[in-house]
Every structure is written in structure tokens, then in C-alpha cells.
Amino acid sequence: MARERRRRAPEGPRPQERGPRGAAAAARPGPGGAARWAAVAALGLAAAACLLLRARWGAAGPALTPHPAARALPAHSSSAAAAPARFWGSYRPHVYLGMKTRSPRAPVAGLMWLRQAEGEARLRHTCEQSDGLARYGWLRHDGLHFGTQEIRDGGLRLRTEFVKRPGGRHGGDWSWRVAARAERTAGTPDTFLSMFFYVATDGQGTLQPLVVEKNHLVSLTGTTEELGNFTITFQQPTREDGATPLYASYNYLQAKAEGLHRLSDVVKASLSPRFVYAPPGGPKRRYFGVDTYQGPPEGREPHSQLLVHQVTVALPCLLEVVFESGSVPERAGRLAGEVLTQELARHTAAFEQRFERTFGLAQKGFSVQEQDFAKAAFSNMLGGMGYFYGHSLVQSPHSELPQLYPEGPLFTAVPSRSFFPRGFLWDEGFHQLLLGRWDPALSQEVLAHWLDLMNVEGWIPREQILGDEARSKVPAEFVVQHSSAGNPPTFFLVLQQLLSQGAVDVPYLRRLYPRLRSWYNWYNQTQAGPVPYTFRWRGRDQDPQMFLNPKTLTSGLDDYPRASHPSPDERHLDLRCWMALASNVMTKVARHLGEPGGEYQHMAEVLVDNQLLEQHHWAEVLGTFADFGNHTQAVALEWERPRPPPPGQPPPTPRLLRVVRKPPKLQFVGGALGYVSLFPLLLQLLQPDSPRLGSLLADMRNEKKLWTPFGLRSLSRSSPFYLKYNTEHDPPYWRGSIWINVNYLAVQALHHYSRQEGPFRQEAAALYQELRANLIHNIFRQYKESGYLWEQYNDSTGKGQGCYPFTGWSALVVLMMAEEY
Template identity: 80%
Template sequence: MARERRRRVPEGPRPHDRGPRGAAARRGRSGQGAAAAVLGVACVVAAAAAWGLWRARGGLAVTPHPAARLLPANGSSAAAAPGLFWGSYRPHVYLGMKTRSPRAPVTGLMWLLPSEGEAPPPPLRHTCEQSDRLAGYGWLRHDGLTFGLQEIRDRGLRLRTEFVKRPGGLHGGDWSWRVTARPERSAGPPPAFISLLFYVATDGQGILRPLVVEKNRLASLTGTTEELGDFTITFLQPTSEAGTGPLYASYNYLHARAEGLHRLSDVVKASLSPRFVYAPPGGPKRRYAGVDTYQGPPDGRERQSQLVVHQVTVALPCRLEMAFESGSVSDRAERLVGEVLTQELASHVAAFDQRFEEAFGLARKGFSAQEQDFAKAAFSNMLGGMGYFYGRSLVQSPHSELPQPYPEGPLFTAVPSRSFFPRGFLWDEGFHQLLLSRWDPALSCEVLAHWFDLMNAEGWIPREQILGEEARTKVPAEFVVQHSSAGNPPTFFLLLQQLLAQGAVDAPYLRSLFPRLQSWYDWYNRTQAGPVPYTFRWHGRDQDTQMFLNPKTLTSGLDDYPRASHPSPEERHLDLRCWMALASDVMAQVAVHLGEPAGDYQHMAKLLADNQLLEQHHWAKALSTFADYGNHTQAVALEWEKPRPPSPGQPLPPPRLLRVVRKPPRLQFVGGALGYVSLFPLLLQLLRPDSPHLGTLLADMRSEKQLWTPFGLRSLSRSSPLYLKYNTEHDPPYWRGAIWININYLAVRALHHYGRQEGPFRQEAASLYQELRANLVGNVFQQYQESGYLWEQYHDGTGKGQGSHPFTGWSALVVLMMSEKY
């Protein structure tokens, strides 16, 4: 997964390289001077034309694709999709909701645990942060449409958050929240009380009018926005866990303006004061931090967001509810609170459990209740972690000097990780939708349409979507720019392949998608072509051969996986060739389905799947495996450079860890890199069932010296000289040994396929399938039980989860392995 955000120099010459190198030299004779003058004029004209072409090509990078959009401009509105209008579309916060609109009002939850005496205010919990070190959090049930149920565990506290939506009116209907807080005694001394902060904020338009009653209690607020019309939000008084009460509580509220939704935490933190006292009848008096006043920064920045915060400080256990009611609902029978909310939640949970079993059949397969709950949580976290983003990318073209703003647009997408990657990633999303399309194919088609509507005139889609200020707060500034020469594995073809097999996509949708699909496919063929016909190479590799042990290939999604030691145009990348074989086959299927000319796609698919041609381009006989080809040597290492003499009057410069090349590279197959890339002809099912190379790859998969572990297939063989090696002094191994669930899913899927095909390796593939599937499911489940999370990757020696967490992006594909849905 391309996770490291390094600024790369775009490929191709810079603008000053394209023009004349300098003024014409003066000639001694007048004739030569005249000729030089004519030549100079011609050069200027040619340079101006080249410059104009160069500038025009740069503009294409931020020009929308000319085909009709797949989604109408109001396709996400309450009128067009009322059921999806409101949702938990803020994956970066522990609990939050918003509408699918460009300037959406947002709601959210923050909380504070008590601090003793005059101590500084305790940490404010709001945005999902790995540094919070929560014992666990995530959705346990979420149907993507009407309800969600989440548990959060934090330092002796267990929070249960629930929401239910009810259709009606013209603006997406009503919804209610319930938050139940209770001590978790097994995690140490429970907190004496808690402060829960519910908030509502606007994003540049709309009005909020709070209604405050006695003792600082915010009872309700009314509001108006363009998308919602009039609405009311009511904050009920806290009750016992069972709903009896009300309980004694202290109240605070804040009505302020913020510089934007990305500054809400800052405003609340700046407004906190430790002067407040929580003094229940008959109990001790304790100080707590409460929202007080907010002055705002003195820099005069515009404060475009209204913010209203309702803070409740109450003893544990307790229950609080908040109800949103649309002003356009005229036939509301009962308010969605109290016992009515309890009954609605129970009904939705029962319906979810029944639908989940119909979709995935885990009970029928004999999985325990604990294992089924784990699968429901993994699935629900992906579905409940979907976000709706609106904004613009910043794009750097090889044909422009500076990054340019992309047109504004929306994106409805799942995200890899709520804490670390709460935004859209191109190649991740194809894997995400393999799971979600088994639940709701129409939802996956809408997500696909959102992504393809972000395509530019060249057929390129930005591979990382950082849309809006809230999304940008999670990304260092130097990594925000997207490069229009950078590709990513086209995994949406996996989704289309599955939707076609399911019969879950209709002709009108495909007809609308087809022009953009053609452009996307053509972009890869045009920009990622290899040095010889029917080969491909990832453009955009790191060019620094001094600092990196092996220059990275972030565009491949496999980041630091070993490639040719010295990047060059002569490279042939095996994984990209296999992706293009899949893409060609799916393009052919779509064309046939629509009655469009399919011959070129079928011809390309046949050639890229031709086992003889594949062997010619990528079978390394001396290595007995498939491999990349390029300018390569294995005789490289990182060594500390010899001390450099300091400049006069300057301190001694720190030593650097630099790459040393002990043997010159030469064009050859890339040795020392047996791993995931080697398996791609098997992973994407290009090998014939009777291919002897299939047997070789199966043996490598099962070899404990190579790729096999009790927890899944490791990404790089233990025999590789780069196995678990740092790429620089501060750049630890990423795809150099760890177990990744997305590639293991492709392996399990392929073994299931080959285990059903007639051939000499059928039994071996079937046996490996059962063993690998059991290892993966067993370990991911065990790590979830022990840690409370799914993880980005798993250690190949211990099976322990590592990397970012919770990672309920493609690691949730374990649910498809459990259900055997391929």
C-alpha cells in the first residue's frame, strides 16, 4: 500500500530543458549574422509553440473528463437518495454524522475523563488517534443505511454509541443517538465521572440557535441550512443505564465560531477551564474541565463555522440521548427516544444479523458465535467507516511548473483506517468493494461512479484523495500534491469482474461508465508501457540510488518491495503486466455485454494471458520463478560514509547511511526478490492449470524457507537479501516480509480456483487452499481477540498485528475468506 508520502520529481524534462539553451553566438561575418538572426527567430517561434503545447498538456491534468458524468450534480441530495443522505460519513472521528452535501453541517461526540485537583485538563477525545492508545473501538453492527452500534474502550471506561435513522419528510428524515457510559472494572480503577460533549457545527452556511435553560443546560437548538431546511436537535437529560432517571449532572455549553470544521478540537480545547465543580448531593466535590468562553485567534482569520457544544458531566454508569428532527416531517407519530429507540435498535440488530447470515453464511459453515461477531465487526467497520468528502486535489503535471488545483468534487468511499488513513485510496478501494458489493452491489456501483467522476481529460484518477480541510489535517503538507504521471494498481477491474459474475450491474450503468473505463484503460496502456510490446513498467519510481537500499515504487502499491536496483526505462514489471491482463479481459467482457467492438480488448487479453509470451518476458530460468526485469545487481548494501571534513567554522556534519554498489548492475531478471510479485501470474489466475510453473509457485508458497508461515504468506522470501531490511536509516521494512491480507486474499481466491480445475496440481492447490485459509482466518481472529483491532499487516514470525490500526480496510477481506465468497 502506498503509504509514505514522498515528494517525487515528475518524470520528463523541466520547462527550461525544452527551450533553446542560449542566445546564438555572434558571427564574424554579416551573412552568418543574418542567418543566425533568421535561425534565432525560427527557434523562438518553435520554442513558443513548444511552450504553448507544454502548457496546454499541463492544463489537461486538471481538466475534467469530457464524458457525461455518471452521477448527476444532485445525485447525493436528500431528494435523490434520502436513505443515504445522513450517515456516519466522518470516519476520522470516534462518533460523528454529516449529510452528503458539499457544505454539510456536522455533529459529533467528544469526551473528557476527570483530572484531579488543579492538574491540566485531561486529553480531549475526538478524532481517532493511535496515540490515544484506546483498548479498542469500532462498529460492532452497521448496515450502511439505517443504524450503527459501536463500542469504545478507554482507560477503565466503556462507551457504547448507537444511532438509528427514520425516513420521512424532504430532507433525509430524523435520527437519534444514544451514548451509554459504564466503568470497565477489568481495566483498572474506573473513573468517578465523565464529561460527554455533544456538538453541532456548520460549514460556512446555515444558522444555529441554542435554547439554554436553567443552570447552563442546553436543552435544544434549532437550525436552518440550505440542504436541511429547518430542524431541531434535542438533548435529553442523562438517565441510568436502564433509562430511569434523570441523574444529577453538571452542565456547560459553548456557542462560538471556528475557522473551519478542521479546527473544532482546537476551539473546544482553548475554551476549557478547570474552574468548574461537580458536586452531586451527598458526594464529594470534584473539579472538572468545562467549556467556558472562546476568544479566537488574534490573527483576524475568518471564522466561517458556527459551533454549539453541549457538555454533560455525570457519574457512571449513565445513558444520554440526542434527537435530530427534520422540520419537513409532518406525520411524526412518536419521537425516536427512550423505549421507542430501544425497540428500533433491537429490530435493526435482528434484521442485520439475519441479512449478514444470508449474505455470508458463517453460521451454516460452523463458525462459533464469537467468530461470527468478529466477522460482523470487521465488515461493519469497513461499511461504517465510509466517508463523504468534498473538495479539490492539488495536482502536479509533468508539463507544469507548479501544482494546480483540481476542480472541486465529491467522493463517497470507504477508507483503509479511521485513525491513520481516513481518506480514499485508489487501489485500496477496489479491494474494499469486493466485500461491500456482496452486501449491497448498488452501493458499490455508486462508489465506483464517484471515483470515475474524478477522472481528468487524460484518463487519470488521483490515487490518493485528500478532499476538504478535515482530510488535509491528517496529511503532512509535503505529501498533499498528487502527480498526474503516477498510477496505482487498477483494482476496480476486480470489482467489475465480480459484479459481472454476480449479474449485479445493468447495461445502462455500464453504458454510462464505458467511455471513462476506456480512457482509464488507455491511460495505463499509454503511460505505463514497457520497453518492448506487451510489457509494462511502473513510472514514478524513486530515482535516488544513493540513499535507498532499493529505490521505492510507490505507484505499484507495494512501496519498498525489491525491484531492479537501478531504475531505468528498460524495466519490465510483472505485477503491472498481470493487472493489465485482468483489465483487458474485463474490458472485453464489458464491451461484449454492451454490444461494443471487443476485438482489440480480446486480442490484448489473449496475448497478455499467453503463457509462452509471459514466460518469454518474465520467467527467470536461473531463478526458477517469475520476476521483474531491469538494470540490476544484488551486490548492494547500506554503509556509513566516511566522516566528511567540516567547512571552516562549521561543526562536523553527521554521518549518513549510504548505498554502496559492489558490483555494477546489468540488464537481467531481478534476483533476490521471490515474493508477492513472483506470484502474480497465479494470483490473477493467468497460468494454465497444467502449467509446470504453477507447480513451482505452489511449492514456493508452501515452503517455510520461502513464503509459508502459520499465519499467512509473507510478502518476501526469507532467502532474499532484502528480507526485513531497512531501506534507509529511518525507513523500516514494509513489504519485505510482513503478511498482508489483500494479497493473501488473492492467493486464497486463486488456490480455490485452481483447486477446482482439472490438471496435475489440482489436489495440491485444493490442499493449500484449506490450509492457508485456516491459517489466515485463525490468526486475524486471534489477534483481534487479543488486541481489539484488525491491523494493517501481520508479523511473519509471530503473527502479531503491526502497522496502523484499526485497519478495517482490506484486512476485512478475512470475512470473504470465512464465507468462501470469491
């Protein structure tokens, strides 16, 4: 997945790895020209030395220089004036409930809560796996108007809802409703809860309390460049009927923070247990409330203003927060109470109808419970969209230190709200396969956002960590992006789908085209293999002594076994197949625009040529497609025997190191049957009558190899790397587990081959039906049991594992249910 926690810097490009295809060798000088040749060579060496010095002074320039083409997105395309319906949204996926605008220095709103009955200040705010929540996620979310979420925190149940209403010049109004109730058991005291509703700025604008009654912040006012004037009102808590007022204790805090990433710290630091909750006729109990905040340590400059409204109340209860834009001239009524209820009902009904029109699950016979699961999976991906703004930190192969990439915005879905709440290049292509079925315009905008982050060389940082909030969720050693590192170009899958849907117009494609050409050329040039029409991922781990098999994070398949000894002689099958797809899509795009596309068509024809594919990657002795490289299977991890230390010195800590029992040689990579082997099938490059298609279908269905009752495992059980640790602390990742993105490609491909005339049509059709049913059944079962979709699934039990909730590409189960490919 190209996001493993333990990783090393990728290798830089090697000089003169590969010249132009088909270029002749340089001519040698005749005998009479030897002296002249020596003089020319000396001058050439001197010039080369000067150029090298100059290059080292400014070589990082291209890596940090934006692409010269006009931006794919017009200026201010995310503003309230250009896109009012999308201006406000739940674009803070890393918090349990948050809102922000799509602007560079957006004000934010959010919710924290604290169960006072615990007797300690366990504040909930950012989505953390360590919180151990039984469930959280969007049940319904249409991406524009509303969202409904359920959160289960121990015995506490929260239902959060928001609705937006258009109007004015700044994206209109919006309101939140939070309903809280406790699951009480006999003998437990009444639960009372503190909820902290906050608003904060990010370096510009102002916030001020508007109405304060004793310690009760009733409303606040603010202004920013993007929003103009606005007010936020905190409605009085009521019972669940929305009409009966409840007794509550109030606290409020006005403070400054170093940034939005420090909001939790500020609230925690301000909490004091000195406050008393004393409802009439009830027991008095102490609780933690926001009190005073001393400010950040000396030398740290606060630039975020923060206002917090804390309400402490017995459960069950209902609270509403109302945001009103100052530019709305006349309102039919405040978006609260019954008006809010009606708006929620209207948008929910519209969502239900649209979901069925789009995916047709009721028509296909899925139960109500299965349909609710699909709606939650889809809504979590859509509700997990984030808007980020900031710099990447980029390391060029020629610069000594990382440098700041040009600042920019990114509107993107995220793989996981708890563990990966940021943009990942190859994940996003899979995300948009689902979201593009719902809203093709949304996918086009997301695609353009990503391509606008391209540098002059055609490279896009594969992991986007933009802004302080995003960076706070990533260990510092993993922030730097390397400009020689690629990722699978899955956006070509999205373009292929949008073109087949007829969902892209010529002006949009024309804006994209210069960047698509550069992106394609970047892969074709920087990831080229040792012989024409082969490709090699750069970025393999360069310390083979420490790894059972050096990882290839750039491929997205991290620890999937490759050649045991990285070298320039490698040929990577999956990258070759990605480039075949890219060439085919570029041909279609060029044709759509009336542009010359001969180079793309030629490349596509060559890369899908089954005979050449077999020549480069069919390993007859292995009976499958495979990578090629400097490889030996005779490797193992063993504890070293360190030499005795000098007298008086402690013994060194032994390390688990790789032992090579048989020297490597250039050959096809054995012991690696799995997802990579399937790529000619997955991306539908094989002819329907190819005997290799029959071989891959047999491997897929073989339970000793890839088949399980829960989906296709990533690596054959017969592989010596199956479920093997890669280092002492590096557990298997793509070495047996079931991954839904690749299984989706498999289901899609089987569906394709089941409709093509050929000797394997019936076999593909049977496999399609069985694999699809197994995947849907297991993902749904695990969701019912655990409350979540998962990053991966165990190939022996089907149990979800890895990080959660993972409503990134695991949500592709919705397309499998809908049979939309």
C-alpha cells in the same frame, strides 16, 4: 500501499519512450534530398521550440481538465431527494462518533469526551493511535439504518448507537444513544465523565440555541440549504435503565471556528478548570468545562458555527441526542427512550438475518464468537465509509507548482479510521469486493464516484484528500498528487465480480464506459514498457543514492525490491498482470454493451498468452517469474565518511548511503521472490497445466521462502532485502510482513485452480484449505488479543503490526470465512 510517510515526487514521463507498437523506423532522405531535409529540419526545430514554449505555458491544463464524458452519477445523486436513505450517515470515519450529510457543505454532529478523574484535559475526539484506546469500532452497522459501536478507553467503556428514521424531504430523523460505564477497582474514586455533543456548520446555514436553562443547552435549532429547518434535543442523562434521572452539571459553548478541522482546538482552548461538580450528598469536585473562546488568531477568518452541549455526570449513565427534521409532517413519536430501543432491536435483528443470508458463517460451522468477529470486521469497513468534498492538489510534470484540481465529491470506504481516513484508489477496489457482496448498488455508486474524478487524460488521483478535515490528517508534504502516477487498477476486480453476480444493468455500464475506456487507455499509454506488451510503473524514487532499493509507491507495494537502478528498460510483472485483468474485463464490458471490443480482446489474449508471459518475465536462472531491469544485488547501506570540515566548522552529520559493489546490468531482478513473483497465479493468468504453476505452488508452500503458519509473507526469507531497512529511518514495509489483500488473492486463486482439471489440482486444493485456515485463525486470534484488525501481520509471530484499526482490506477475512470469491 502507496501511502508511506516518507516519499518523493515521482518521475515525469520521458519523451518518446515508446512509439506505436510495430511502427516502422522513420525513412531516411535520399542523397538528392539532403538540402531539402536540412531546411525542413530547421523549420521543424523552430516550430518545436514554439510548441514547447506554448506547452510550458499551458501544459498543466489537461491534468486539471475534467473528463468530457457525461458524469457516471447523475447530478445531485447524493441529495436527500435522490437518495434519502443514504443522505445522513456516519460519514466522518476520522472521529470516534460523528454524523454528516452527503452534501458539499454538510453540517456535522459529533461527540468528544473527557475523563475528569484524570485531573487533566485529555480530550478525545478524532481517532488517534496515540490515544492508546484498548478497542474501538463498530460491532454492527448496516450502512443505511443503524450502527452500534464499542469504545474502551482505559477503565471507561462507551457504547454508542444510532438509528435513522425516514420521513420528510431531507433524509428524516436520527437519534444517538451513548451508554457509559467505568470498570472500578477497590480504592478508586467514583468516576465522573464529561461528554461534549456538538453541531457545526461548514460555511453555510445557521445554528442557534433554542432552549437554554442557566448553563444547560436543552435544544438548538438550525437551517441549511440541504436540510431546511431542523432541531436537536439533548435528553436528560439517566441511569442505564433509561428511566432514572441523574444529577449532572452542564456547560455550553457558542463559537466560531476556522473550519471543521479546528473543532477540537476550539473546545480545548475554551476549557477552564473553574467549574464545580456538586451532586447532592456527594463530594464537590472541580472539573474542566467549556467557558469562553477568544476566537482564532488575527487574520484567520472563521466560517464554521459551533454549538457544544457539555454534560458532566457520574457513571454509569445513558444519554440520548435527537435530531428532528423540520420537513417531517407527522411523527409517530420522538425517536427516544423505548421507541429508540425498539428500533435498535428491529434493525439489529434484520442485520443478523441478512448477514447470515449473505455470508452463511453459522451454516459453515463458525462459533458465535467467530461470527461476532466477522460482523465487527465487516461493520467497521461499512461504518468507515466517508463522504468527502473538495479539491485535490495536483502536480503536472510540466508545471512548476501544484495546482487545485476541480472540486468534487467522493463517497468511499477508508483503510484506517486513525491513520488513513481518506480514499485510496487501489485499496478501494479490495474494499468493494467485500461490500459488493452485501450491497451491489453501494459498490456501483462508489465506483462511479471515483471514475467521476477522472481528468481528460484518463487519470484519477490515487490518493483523495478532499476537504479541510481530510487534509488536517495528512502532513503538508504528502498532499500533492502527481498526474503521471498510477496505482493498481483494482476497480476491474470489482467490475468483474459485479458482472459475475449479474448486478450491473446496461444503463449504468453505458454511463461508465467512456471513462473506463479512458482509464484503460491511460494505463496502456502512460505506463507502457520498453517493448510491446510490457509495462513499467512510473514514479520510482529518483535518488538511488539514498535508498537500498528505490521505492515504487505507485505500484502499491512501496518498498518491494525492484531493479536496483531505475531506468526506462524496466518491465514490471505485476503491472503486466493487472493490464491482463483490465483487458479481460473491458472485453466483457464491451460485449455486455454491444460495443466493439476487438482491441480489448486482442490485448487480453496476448497478455494471458503463457508463452509470451514467460518470454518477458520467466527467469530460468531464478526459477520464478520476475521483473526485468538494470539491476545488481551487490548493494548495501553504509555510513559515509565525510571529509573533515574547515577549521572552526562543526563536522557534518554522516549519512547512511548506498554502496554499489558490482555495476548493474540489464537482467531479471534477483533476490526478489515474493508477492510480485506470484502475480501470474494471483490473477489466474496461468493455464492449469502450466509447469510454472507447479513451481509457484512449491515456492508458496516452502517455509524457507513464503510460507508461514499465519499466511504468505510478502518477500522470501532468502531474499537479501528480507526485513531490511530501506534508509536509516525507513523500516521494511513489503519486505516480509503478511498482507491480507494479497493473501486474499492467493486464496481466491488457489480455490480457482483447485477446481480446474490439471496436474496441480490436488496440490492447489490442499494449499487452499491450509492457507485459508491459517489466515482466519491468526487474524481472529490477534483480534481477540488486541481488539483490532491490523494493517499487516508479523511473519514470525503472526502478531498484528503497522496501523490500527485497519478494517480496510484486512476485513477480506470475512470473504475467506464465507468462501465467497
